[in-house]
Amino acid sequence: MPPRNPSLAATGGRENRREDRVTTAPERLLQAFRQYLGALSEPVPSRFLEGLGEPMQARDLALRTLDCLAHLDRIAASAPPESHGLIRLLADHRDQLVWGQTYTAADFGQHFIDNYGWLELIGTRGHFESEEIAAGFLILGPGVHYPDHHHAAEEIYVPLAGEAEWRKGNGSFLRWQPGEVIHHPSNVSHAMRTGSEPLLALYLWRGGPLAQRSVIAPAETEAF
Numbered sequence: 001m002p003p004r005n006p007s008l009a010a011t012g013g014r015e016n017r018r019e020d021r022v023t024t025a026p027e028r029l030l031q032a033f034r035q036y037l038g039a040l041s042e043p044v045p046s047r048f049l050e051g052l053g054e055p056m057q058a059r060d061l062a063l064r065t066l067d068c069l070a071h072l073d074r075i076a077a078s079a080p081p082e083s084h085g086l087i088r089l090l091a092d093h094r095d096q097l098v099w100g101q102t103y104t105a106a107d108f109g110q111h112f113i114d115n116y117g118w119l120e121l122i123g124t125r126g127h128f129e130s131e132e133i134a135a136g137f138l139i140l141g142p143g144v145h146y147p148d149h150h151h152a153a154e155e156i157y158v159p160l161a162g163e164a165e166w167r168k169g170n171g172s173f174l175r176w177q178p179g180e181v182i183h184h185p186s187n188v189s190h191a192m193r194t195g196s197e198p199l200l201a202l203y204l205w206r207g208g209p210l211a212q213r214s215v216i217a218p219a220e221t222e223a224f
């Protein structure tokens with residue numbers, strides 16, 4: 001079956017020709033990120049992919065690690081074949097990347113902070129510059145509840161490995177499988193929670209402030 005995201009799959013030849021020049025951990029991760037999206041059997045809306053396959057300017061950033069990175073080996077061990085290479089690359093280079101947190105223990109407690117973090121690979125503050133899209137990874141450890149929140153940018157999540165349930169608007173929590181595409185429209189509240197296993201998910205933001213701190217409260221209601 002051909003890839004469902006041809007705009008990214010078509011970059012494969014260019015990526016291969018540039019492979020000998022891919023030397024840094026962020027560059028290798030960007031290449032694998034693009035390849036994973038291009039191979040998804042469920043299509044990501046094309047508006048999230050515009051410009052994602054083009055050359056990007058890299059930033060020189062100060063490295064930062066987080067406690068939640070300890071979950072990456074466990075996540076990689078349980079990853080499906082489709083995402084295992086991407087996750088293993090992320091785990092192997094975790095200390096060469098800039099990880100962030102939007103919240104503090106005052107927001108959701110110390111357990112949340114110890115088990116939560118994100119990596120912005122592309123965006124206004126990420127390893128690669130973009131004013132149009134933010135893209136990266138989210139980690140949630142076991143037993144974490146990320147409460148209802150919303151933001152102006154519309155959002156895509158693709159679970160890569162682990163287990164989690166998502167809720168949108170007034171809907172019920174639903175389990176989503178690795179490789180499935182979850183869409184959150186602008187300013188529609190959503191929440192997520194993990195069970196006994198940690199979660200690693202890929203995310204894409206567009207159409208709003210790319211570094212906005214989410215509002216922790218229900219907003220527009222729309223169920224899955």
